[in-house]
Every structure is written in structure tokens, then in C-alpha cells.
Amino acid sequence: MNMQAPDNFLSIEELTVEYPLQGGKKVHAVTQFTAHVRKGETLGLVGESGCGKSSAARAVMQLPRPTSGKVSLDGQELTGLRGSALQKARRRFQMIFQDPIASLNPRMTIREIVSAPLEIAGIGTRADRDARVAEMLETVGINAEQAMDRRPHEFSGGQCQRISIARALALQPDLLVCDEAVSALDVSVQAQVLNLLEKLKKDLGLTMLFISHDLAVVKHVSDRVAVMYLGRLCELADAETIYRNPVHPYTRTLLSAVPEPDPDAPPHEMNLVPGELPSPVNPPSGCPFRTRCPRASEICAQEMPELRYAAEGQLVACHHPHLDGK
Amino acid sequence: MGEIILDVRDQKTAFFTARGMAQAVDGVSFTLERGKTLGVVGESGSGKSVLSRSIMRLLPGNAVVPGESKVILNGRDLTRMSEKELRRLRGPEMAIIFQDPMTSLNPVLTIGKQIMEVLTFHMGMKKRDARAKAVDLLKAVGLPQPDVRVDQYPHQLSGGMRQRVAIAIAIACEPDLLIADEPTTALDVTVQAEILDLLQRMVRERNMAMILITHDMGVVAGRCDEVAVMYAGRIVEKAPVRDLFHKTRMPYTAALLSSIPKVTDPPHRKLDAIEGRPPDIINPPPGCPFAPRCKYAEPACDAGKPALEGGARHQWACIKPLGEEVAA
Numbered sequence: 134m135n136m137q138a139p140d141n142f143l144s145i146e147e148l149t150v151e152y153p154l155q156g157g158k159k160v161h162a163v164t165q166f167t168a169h170v171r172k173g174e175t176l177g178l179v180g181e182s183g184c185g186k187s188s189a190a191r192a193v194m195q196l197p198r199p200t201s202g203k204v205s206l207d208g209q210e211l212t213g214l215r216g217s218a219l220q221k222a223r224r225r226f227q228m229i230f231q232d233p234i235a236s237l238n239p240r241m242t243i244r245e246i247v248s249a250p251l252e253i254a255g256i257g258t259r260a261d262r263d264a265r266v267a268e269m270l271e272t273v274g275i276n277a278e279q280a281m282d283r284r285p286h287e288f289s290g291g292q293c294q295r296i297s298i299a300r301a302l303a304l305q306p307d308l309l310v311c312d313e314a315v316s317a318l319d320v321s322v323q324a325q326v327l328n329l330l331e332k333l334k335k336d337l338g339l340t341m342l343f344i345s346h347d348l349a350v351v352k353h354v355s356d357r358v359a360v361m362y363l364g365r366l367c368e369l370a371d372a373e374t375i376y377r378n379p380v381h382p383y384t385r386t387l388l389s390a391v392p393e394p395d396p397d398a399p400p401h402e403m404n405l406v407p408g409e410l411p412s413p414v415n416p417p418s419g420c421p422f423r424t425r426c427p428r429a430s431e432i433c434a435q436e437m438p439e440l441r442y443a444a445e446g447q448l449v450a451c452h453h454p455h456l457d458g459k
Numbered sequence: 460m461g462e463i464i465l466d467v468r469d470q471k472t473a474f475f476t477a478r479g480m481a482q483a484v485d486g487v488s489f490t491l492e493r494g495k496t497l498g499v500v501g502e503s504g505s506g507k508s509v510l511s512r513s514i515m516r517l518l519p520g521n522a523v524v525p526g527e528s529k530v531i532l533n534g535r536d537l538t539r540m541s542e543k544e545l546r547r548l549r550g551p552e553m554a555i556i557f558q559d560p561m562t563s564l565n566p567v568l569t570i571g572k573q574i575m576e577v578l579t580f581h582m583g584m585k586k587r588d589a590r591a592k593a594v595d596l597l598k599a600v601g602l603p604q605p606d607v608r609v610d611q612y613p614h615q616l617s618g619g620m621r622q623r624v625a626i627a628i629a630i631a632c633e634p635d636l637l638i639a640d641e642p643t644t645a646l647d648v649t650v651q652a653e654i655l656d657l658l659q660r661m662v663r664e665r666n667m668a669m670i671l672i673t674h675d676m677g678v679v680a681g682r683c684d685e686v687a688v689m690y691a692g693r694i695v696e697k698a699p700v701r702d703l704f705h706k707t708r709m710p711y712t713a714a715l716l717s718s719i720p721k722v723t724d725p726p727h728r729k730l731d732a733i734e735g736r737p738p739d740i741i742n743p744p745p746g747c748p749f750a751p752r753c754k755y756a757e758p759a760c761d762a763g764k765p766a767l768e769g770g771a772r773h774q775w776a777c778i779k780p781l782g783e784e785v786a787a
Contacts, residue, residue, distance in 0.1 A: 170467045181647035233573050244652075259674065289736055319502040319674065324732035331727065349720040353728065372726040390648040392677030400681065403652055408603065409617055448661040 139221045142172035148202035162188035164364045175341040177355030185364040227301035231313035233293035237285040244281040269299040291322035363421035370447035380454040428453040461492035466531040475521040483509040485692035489682035496669040498683030529784035554629035558641035560621035564613040569611035595625040693750035698773040708780035
């Protein structure tokens with residue numbers, strides 16, 4: 134099935150990530166995941182822990198390379214690149230991580246941290262790099278003059294995350310992958326960093342892959358949203374549609390579980406068969422969600438549902454989707 | 460008016476640190492009735508967890524609590540009790556559930572043993588009866604296959620199941636007061652909803668009083684009768700849940716509410732972030748601790764810490780509270 138739109142900037146096709154275990158078993162972290170992102174667009178990736186969203190993001194970064202499947206950026210296939218060719222291509226895609234303090238080397242100064250990607254890429258003289266570092270720090274709202282020669286422990290979590298963003302943007306990448314980038318921050322600081330990411334995306338024309346377990350955060354930054362469960366794509370649609378009219382039973386469950394900051398919000402029915410998340414070592418046959426799905430039938434155990442269009446621009450992998458609002 | 464279970468009066472908790480005294484809880488007072496749930500919200504460092512440990516009297520050695528601070532549980536002042544007396548109360552009268560169920564359970568004991576320990580120590584139960592009761596409790600908290608799980612170790616359970624076990628231990632002796640300190644922060648949203656449902660049901664069925672501590676405004680909105688908002692160690696607003704959301708008086712509460720991304724917002728809405736950071740509790744600003752970040756601040760705000768004012772229902776700590784029309 135070809136879901137390729139003509140203007141795809143990032144193409145993820147049939148991405149599969151498996152981690153070997155002892156005794157020949159495997160963790161099926163990501164299975165046959167396909168998604169396409171247009172230039173300047175943000176694709177949000179949501180799901181609960183263990184659904185494979187971080188593994189998918191890392192496979193896009195080639196850290197490590199996926200077990201199978203293809204990732205291409207602006208027509209260049211990343212999965213085929215090796216050695217220095219890959220290193221060169223990496224300038225175009227950068228990543229920010231969840232823990233802002235752990236992702237900065239405590240022994241390095243902010244100047245060294247932010248200029249490291251430039252040095253590795255062999256860009257400019259020392260003075261050029263310093264100027265670029267100062268510019269990046271100011272862009273993310275850090276006073277460069279005061280910050281340059283200090284070390285990460287002197288900054289708060291929110292400031293460290295800004296510094297990570299400055300480092301990621303130093304090489305002027307086209308694609309920014311954010312893996313739970315605001316999850317460790319307090320709400321007031323989280324809002325600052327989210328606003329910053331939105332502004333940078335607009336100013337720099339960034340394409341983003343934004344991974345989070347927080348559905349409200351994902352809605353805020355995403356143009357389109359992909360929902361994953363146990364390594365598989367359940368549903369993918371533009372942000373407005375997927376939140377207003379989710380058709381996959383799992384998307385519905387997930388949305389109904391989000392506590393709304395409104396005391397008058399009606400108590401929600403979660404519609405989830407009680408039980409535990411199956412193990413990705415032994416995923417259920419057929420549709421992975423069937424063991425907890427209130428709509429599951431026999432066919433769900435036999436066949437993995439194919440990805441199909443539920444509506445224009447809304448892809449779903451389900452035998453019994455909620456179509457026509459039902 | 461229901462029966463008052465807990466009466467906290469002017470609780471102050473400070474810690475000796477290398478940089479100086481850190482005033483983590485700075486004069487907190489409130490009462491809690493049987494059958495009610497009080498939500499305590501705040502950002503990290505606002506003192507909400509230290510408050511819960513101050514109530515439980517589970518403070519480390521470098522904590523300093525002045526003599527005028529009182530915690531009265533069922534008419535008895537916990538601050539005057541010995542550790543031995545307190546041990547007799549933790550379980551039958553008050554219990555706490557922590558954020559991380561992996562570190563709050565003992566990894567080398569089966570979960571059954573950990574529940575039985577409470578029952579034999581406090582209720583004087585025989586081993587066999589305690590085991591049967593442990594299985595009943597695991598069933599009550601919705602653990603699948605309780606008769607098998609009772610012999611398993613914490614690492615054999617998922618995070619959600621471990622939190623159910625922690626709840627089973629906490630309610631084993633039917634305490635009057637249950638403190639849940641960020642009980643669902645480490646859990647996925649669907650599991651969070653199940654655990655919160657369970658806590659709510661337990662409070663109702665057993666007619667307990669609960670303090671639910673969280674940083675998540677969504678969690679308090681649906682699960683509490685009353686909410687106290689903490690900032691820099693103080694309660695800065697306290698109200699019945701509806702009033703807090705719809706008749707917000709304290710600028711910090713309003714700012715917090717509008718900085719949260721909501722699933723009901725349209726995509727790409729610009730968030731009203733609160734600029735700056737919470738104050739340093741070792742060197743707090745002289746006046747209102749929120750004044751440096753408050754968009755309504757004026758010179759008078761730096762003149763001293765505003766006291767909680769207002770009626771019995773709704774209180775706020777602000778000299779220029781928001782009017783009714785600025786509901787969030």
C-alpha cells in the first residue's frame with residue numbers, strides 16, 4: 134500500500150525495531166511502522182510506556198539503526214548510509230532528550246557543549262563557532278555572555294533544556310526529534326519551552342518529530358498525530374481530527390483517560406477491558422490491542438488489521454473502527 | 460459539618476543545608492473532615508511532599524519543626540508523641556502512598572509478607588488469618604489472581620500493580636487518614652485513571668479522609684472536594700474545587716491554570732507561560748513569594764508576605780486578588 138504524498142520530507146517506511154534477548158527471544162519494540170512527514174510539519178507520536186515511540190524515534194536517528202525498514206530524509210535514504218556519509222547526513226537531523234540535566238556533560242562549559250556539534254562537523258574557526266554559540270543561546274532565551282563559561286549544574290532544568298535545544302540547532306538541522314522533551318519540566322516552565330519550540334519551528338522552518346506520553350502537550354505542538362500501541366501504529370490523522378473524532382478504540386480509550394483540568398468535565402468511561410499491557414516479547418496474535426479492546430472479535434485474533442483510510446487524511450488500523458461517530 | 464479528623468496548625472518545616480536554612484513548609488494550617496478529599500497542588504519545590512511527611516512525622520534528621528506547629532489527628536497532637544507511639548498510629552490511623560511503588564515496596568519480601576506484616580503488627584492477627592486477609596485486600600484493590608500474586612515479589616509486577624499493592628498495604632488497617640503523594644505520576648494515563656478510581660472508591664467505602672498531592676491540575680479537578688494550592692512552602696489559595704477553577708482569586712493559581720496545555724484547546728495555541736522560576740526557599744524574596752513573576756505585582760506586594768484571607772470556604776494570600784470576572 135502506498136501512502137506516499139508527493140511532498141514528503143521525512144519518510145518512515147515499514148520500520149521494525151527488535152531487540153534480541155537471551156534464548157533467541159526478541160522484544161518487538163516497533164513493528165512495520167509507516168509514517169510520512171511534510172516539510173515544516175510536526176508529527177506527534179503518542180502512546181503509553183513501552184509502545185515503541187522512543188524506539189521509533191531513535192531508529193529514525195539511526196541510533197541504533199532499525200532492524201528493517203527504510204527512513205529517508207529529503208530524498209536521501211538514511212538507513213543505507215554508513216560511516217562518514219552518515220555522520221555528514223546527521224547534521225541535518227538532531228535530537229533533544231527527556232532529562233535535560235543528564236543529557237548535558239557536567240564537566241563541560243556551555244560554550245563547549247553547544248559548540249561540540251560544530252567542532253565535530255569541522256565548521257568555522259574558533260571565533261566563528263563562539264559567535265554561532267552566542268547566537269544560538271540568545272535564540273533560545275539564554276543570556277550568552279553570562280552562560281558561556283558556566284557548567285550545567287548552575288542552571289535549572291528548564292534552562293538546561295533550552296541549552297540542549299541550542300546544541301541541537303547549532304548545525305541548522307532540518308529535522309528536530311524531541312523525545313519527551315518537556316516531560317521532566319514543571320508546568321510553568323513546560324509552557325515556556327513549548328512556546329519556544331513552536332516559535333523556532335516557525336522561524337527556522339523546522340520539521341519535527343515530537344514524542345510524548347502527554348496527549349495535551351502533543352496536541353499543542355503537532356500538525357498531525359500518530360498513536361502507537363505495542364509497537365504498532367493504530368491511528369494517524371491531523372491533530373484536530375484525531376482529538377475530535379478518534380476512530381481507533383485505543384485512541385478513544387487514551388483520550389478518555391486524560392484528566393481534564395475542569396471540575397465540570399463529565400466523568401469519562403474508559404472502555405478498557407481490565408488487564409495488563411501484553412508483553413512486547415510475546416505480542417498477541419492479530420491486532421495487539423485486542424486483549425483489552427471492548428470491540429474485539431474473532432477476526433482481531435487472526436489478522437493484523439491493515440492500515441486504511443477512515444476519512445480523508447485519517448489512517449486507522451482496526452477491524453472495527455468507530456466510523457460515523459459510532 | 461462532618462467530623463474533623465485532621466487539624467494542621469501553623470506547620471513549619473525547615474532543613475539545615477550547606478547553603479543555609481531552607482524553609483520548605485512555611486506556616487501551613489488546614490482542617491480535614493472524614494469522607495473528604497483535599498487536593499494539594501504545586502510545582503516541584505513548593506513544599507507539598509514535605510508537608511505530607513510533616514503530617515506523617517516522617518522527617519529526616521536535619522529537619523527543624525518549631526514548637527508552635529501542631530498536627531492534631533483524631534484529637535491527639537502528633538508533635539508531642541514519641542516515635543514508638545507514632546508507629547502505633549501509622550497504619551491504623553494514618554497511612555501514606557508514595558509516588559514510586561518500586562522503591563516504596565521491599566524488593567526482597569513477597570508482597571503477601573509485606574501486607575501481613577502490617578496486619579500482624581497492628582491488628583495482632585495470626586499468620587494464617589493475616590494471609591487470608593492479604594488475599595482479600597489484593598482482591599479489593601483489583602489485583603488479578605490475588606491468590607497467586609500474594610507469593611510474588613515486587614519485580615514480578617507492573618508499575619500499576621505495584622501501586623495497587625501499596626494501596627492494599629495502606630488501607631490494610633482501615634486508617635482514618637490516607638495521604639497519597641503523587642500516587643499516579645509514574646504511571647501511564649489509563650493506569651492512572653484506574654488507580655484514581657480505586658482510591659476514590661476506597662475513600663468512599665471506608666469513609667476515610669484523603670490528602671491527594673499532585674502537580675496535575677487535571678487530577679485535582681476530577682477527584683477532590685477542596686484544593687489547596689502551594690507556592691514556596693505556603694498555601695496561597697484554598698477553595699472548594701469548583702470555586703478554585705471558576706472563581707480563582709490568587710494570580711498564581713490563575714497563571715498555573717492558563718499555562719497548562721489542554722486536550723480541548725485547538726492545536727498550536729500559544730500557552731500563557733509564567734516567566735521566571737519559583738523563588739529560592741533559602742533566600743526568599745521579602746514580600747509575596749510570587750510577586751517577582753506576577754503580572755499584577757505592584758510595589759506594595761514586596762512589603763511582606765500576605766496572610767491567607769477570605770471566608771471559611773475560600774481563602775487566598777494576595778493583597779490584590781482577582782475579581783470574579785477573571786475566572787480561569
